[in-house]
Structures are given as structure tokens and as C-alpha cells.
Amino acid sequence: MTCRFGNAITFGSAAALLLLSGCQPSGPVAQKADADRLVAVRTVAVTESEIQPTTTQPASVHAFYRSEIRAKVPGFVSELKVDIGDVVQAGQVLAQIDVPEMEKQRQIIQARIARLKAEEKRATAGVNLADAQVRSSQARLAQAESEMSRVDASLAAAQSEFERTSDLVERGSLQDRMLDESRKKRDSERAAKQAVASAIESAKANVAVTEAQKAAAEADLEAAQAETMIAERELEELQVMIDYATVRAPLAGIVSQRNVEPGDLVGSGADQASTKPLFVISQIDKLRVRIPVPETEAAHINPGDEVTLTFPTFSGEPAITAAVTRQSGSLDPSTRTMIVEVELENAEGKLLPGMFGRASIKLGSKVAANMLPSRAIRFSEEGNATVYVLGQDDTVTVAAIETGLDDGNSIQVRSGLLPGQRVIDAHLKRFTDGQKVSVLAN
Known part of the structure; x- marks a missing residue:
């Protein structure tokens, strides 16, 4: 259908009338x-x-080392040497625990050691006495053996004289009376030899007895020395426990927590792992930044990869550029992420453990x-x-x-x-x- 209007109607009005009348516009009007x-x-x-390729993940700042210090021995805190914020050195005293029971035990063991030392001296004297007795019995045995040599010589001489006298008597050169005297002398020397032989056996038996007595005395001395050594080791063990009463810093750092007051009873619980530590020492001159990397990108991370770190606290400052120091090498089953660590020097203490930021890690080449x-x-x-x-x-x-x-x-x-x-x-x-x-x- 074609609609016509008068020339006085404008172009815009015509379009409106067309719409109102149900007529479809054509030509330039429709195109517009x-x-x-x-x-x-x-x-x-x-x-x-x-x-x-990069991966951007949240990052958290951690102390390079963080040590939770608990009491090893039960007692009352008698003195505190440090407070939170104090910088300490390794081995520095943090607190002193009063342990009077252990001090008494030390005195008892020291007295026992003194008694055992006296027993050692007595045992040593017994060994010396037994040694002297052994030497004396050995000397008597040597004397008896020497006497045996003399008796053997005398017996041999008497036997020779008896044989010569017997020969002379048989030939009638001497009277029978002379042979009897020679026989008696020979028999006397034989008896003397038997007596010396008995003395030698007695001396040998005496040597064996004194040697056994010496061995027993030496065993007594060794037992006394062993008892003394046991007591000394017990004292050393107790001293180690008493040394624990002086609480020392295991590493250089800052005291980030103190959960103890003077007079507190510490170290008496059965499960110390469930209680708060006395102190927490954090090494912050060097820090670890930990970054959880998702499973899809964890396999592409390698030590040395470039890392760019930004922290909201320092939003107006340049980003920190570092490198991946190490990676855990396994995924956390609960999060399916792998922990990546970056070490940062923090000599000025600008960064604090617990800060959060973002880390962008470059994954390989372009x-x-x-x-x-x-x-x-x-x-x-x-x-x-x-x-x-x-x-x-x-x-x-x-x-x-x-x-x-x-x-x-x-x-x-x-x-x-x-x-x-x-x-x-x-x-x-x-x-x-x-x-x-x-x-x-x-």
C-alpha cells in the first residue's frame, strides 16, 4: 500500500504518521x-x-626459623630476662626456673660419691696389702727352692760318702761303726730334703692364696670404681636437667611471643606440646616467602625461576624481584597445591612474618x-x-x-x-x- 501526504508535512512527521496509520515506510525513511x-x-x-607464561598466586611471609621454647624441667619461674621485641643471640639466657628439689638431689649424690671415693681408697689399700702378701709368699717360695738346692747338694755328698765308706768296710779297711755313722748322715740329709720339699709346697700354696686375695681385692676396687662412676654419671645427668632450668635462646632472632610470668609453674604438664610455649624466637634477618602453586602449574616450577613479589603494605614501592629457592616436590592433598619457597634478605626488618602479598612466577621461556x-x-x-x-x-x-x-x-x-x-x-x-x-x- 502506498500512502501520500501533503507537501506541508515534514519528513519526521511523515514517518510518525506512517507508523500510526500502519503504513510501512519505504526508501530513505526506512533505511534511517x-x-x-x-x-x-x-x-x-x-x-x-x-x-x-607466568602464574600469579598469593604469597605469605614466614620467619626463616621459628623456635617454640618450652620448659624441660618442672619448677617456678624465678626471673625473666627478655620481653617481646627484644633481639637475642643464640645461647642468651631468657628465663631462670627455680628447681630446689633437684638441688637437694645433687647434694645427696655428691655425698654418695664422696663415700664411694672413700671405699675406693680402702679397696686400693686392700689391693696394695694383697700385693705385698703375694710378694712375701713368693719370696718364701724362692727361699725354699734355694734351700732345696743346698739340701740336694748335701744329700749327694752324704750318699757319695756312704758308698765310699761301705766299700772300705767291705774290704775291712774301716770298722762297721763308721758305715753306720755314714748311713745316718745320709738318712738325715734325705729327711732334710723331704722337709724342704714340704716347705716348697706350702710356699706355693701360700702364693696361690695371696694371689687369689689380691685378685679379690682388685675386684673390690673395680666394683668400688664402677659404683663411683655410676654415681658420677647420675650427677652429670642431674646437672644436665638443672642446666635446663636456665632457659636459653636456641638461635639468634627476635622474641615474638612471651607467654610466661614470674612465679608461674612451668614444665609440670604431661603433654607440653598442647600448651603454649614460654617464648617464641623468630629469625627475621632472613625470611621465607611461601607460595602455593596449583597442580596445573606446579610441574613447570624449577629452582631459580624468576619471582616478582608485591605487598599491599608497600603498594607505592617497586616490586621485589627474587628467585625460587626450593619447592616441596609434592602436592598438598587437601588443596592440590605445591609449596614454593623464596628466600629474602631482611636485614632492615622491613618485611614482617605474617604479611601477605602476591607472587608472579615466570614459567619457562616465552x-x-x-x-x-x-x-x-x-x-x-x-x-x-x-x-x-x-x-x-x-x-x-x-x-x-x-x-x-x-x-x-x-x-x-x-x-x-x-x-x-x-x-x-x-x-x-x-x-x-x-x-x-x-x-x-x-
Whole structure:
């Protein structure tokens, strides 16, 4: 249907009348109405560029070493030497615990050692006496053996004289009386030899007895010395426990906690692990920064990788550049992350244990990737990524893509788009497949 109006009606009024009358506009009027209904958008293109793969994760600052100090012996705190914030050196006294029971035990053991030392002296004297008796009995044995040699010689002489006298008597040169005297003398020497032999046996038996007495005395001495040594070791053990009453710093650092007051009873609980420590010493001149890296990126972390650290506390200052020092080498089953550590020098004490920040770790060398500005990508509640792709005729196609690395400004497009393809830039409106748009000049 063709509608006609007078020449006095303006172009805008004609369009309005056409709509009211149900007539369809044609010609230039229709083209302008369609253009007014198109949404104006700006576009960005997928670009191929080299990127440095990184992972950005939360980071927490920890003391290089942190020692919780508990009481080893039960007692009352008699003196505190330090307080929170004090800088201490390794071995420095932190507190003193009063242990009077142990002091009394030490006195008792010392008295027992004195008694055992006296018993040692008595046993030593017994050994010396037994040794003298052994030497005396050995001397008597030697004397008896020497007497045996003399008796043997006398017996041999008497036997020889008896034989000569007997020969002379048989030939009638001497009277029988002379043979009897010679026989008596020989028999006397034999008896003397038997007496000396008995004396030798007695002397040998006496030597054996005195040697046994000496061995017994030496055993008594060794037993006394062993008893003394046991008591001395008990005293040393007790002294070690008494030394624990002087609480010392195991390392150089700062007193970050103090949970004890003078007069407190400490070290008496059965389970000290469940109680608060007396002190906590933290080494902060050097720190550890711990970074939990997700499972998907943990395998790409290596010691020496560059790390950039930023902390909200120092937002106006340059980032800290460091390197990965070590990694745990396993994933935490509860979080599926691997702990990565970075060591930082902190001589000025600028960083404090407990601070939180962000760490960006470079993963290997640069790689080629298709990139889009992050503002041009829409993410659903499920985390799925989509973009509005524009065709040659400015028609919209809703395309699902797979994303990769994210540097905060641009996101890698792993699949779903090709380099050079145009997509709608950030826009508040949602678009549908086949919808036409008006592209603004960039």
C-alpha cells in the first residue's frame, strides 16, 4: 500500500504518521529507521604475540626459623630476662626456673660419691696389702727352692760318702761303726730334703692364696670404681636437667611471643606440646616467602625461576624481584597445591612474618599465543568463556573459547578463534547469534 501526504508535512512527521496509520515506510525513511535500531559497538582483534607464561598466586611471609621454647624441667619461674621485641643471640639466657628439689638431689649424690671415693681408697689399700702378701709368699717360695738346692747338694755328698765308706768296710779297711755313722748322715740329709720339699709346697700354696686375695681385692676396687662412676654419671645427668632450668635462646632472632610470668609453674604438664610455649624466637634477618602453586602449574616450577613479589603494605614501592629457592616436590592433598619457597634478605626488618602479598612466577621461556583483551571475554557462572565474533557483514556469532594464560590485561585464547578475527569489545548489552550491530571506528 502506498500512502501520500501533503507537501506541508515534514519528513519526521511523515514517518510518525506512517507508523500510526500502519503504513510501512519505504526508501530513505526506512533505511534511517533500521540504522537507528542497530547497537553501536567497538571491536578488537585477536593478535598473535610472544608472551611470558607466568602464574600469579598469593604469597605469605614466614620467619626463616621459628623456635617454640618450652620448659624441660618442672619448677617456678624465678626471673625473666627478655620481653617481646627484644633481639637475642643464640645461647642468651631468657628465663631462670627455680628447681630446689633437684638441688637437694645433687647434694645427696655428691655425698654418695664422696663415700664411694672413700671405699675406693680402702679397696686400693686392700689391693696394695694383697700385693705385698703375694710378694712375701713368693719370696718364701724362692727361699725354699734355694734351700732345696743346698739340701740336694748335701744329700749327694752324704750318699757319695756312704758308698765310699761301705766299700772300705767291705774290704775291712774301716770298722762297721763308721758305715753306720755314714748311713745316718745320709738318712738325715734325705729327711732334710723331704722337709724342704714340704716347705716348697706350702710356699706355693701360700702364693696361690695371696694371689687369689689380691685378685679379690682388685675386684673390690673395680666394683668400688664402677659404683663411683655410676654415681658420677647420675650427677652429670642431674646437672644436665638443672642446666635446663636456665632457659636459653636456641638461635639468634627476635622474641615474638612471651607467654610466661614470674612465679608461674612451668614444665609440670604431661603433654607440653598442647600448651603454649614460654617464648617464641623468630629469625627475621632472613625470611621465607611461601607460595602455593596449583597442580596445573606446579610441574613447570624449577629452582631459580624468576619471582616478582608485591605487598599491599608497600603498594607505592617497586616490586621485589627474587628467585625460587626450593619447592616441596609434592602436592598438598587437601588443596592440590605445591609449596614454593623464596628466600629474602631482611636485614632492615622491613618485611614482617605474617604479611601477605602476591607472587608472579615466570614459567619457562616465552611462547607464541593468540591474545585478546580480558575485557572482551565474558565468563559464565560456571567459568565458561565466550566472545561475540563479528562476521564480514557485522553479524554477531556467540562463540565458546578455551582460555589460557592471564596477565591481568590480556588472556590467551587456546582455541575457538583465529588470529585477526574481530570480536565485540567490552559492552553492557548481551548479543545473540545472527544479530547485526553497527561498528564504530576505533
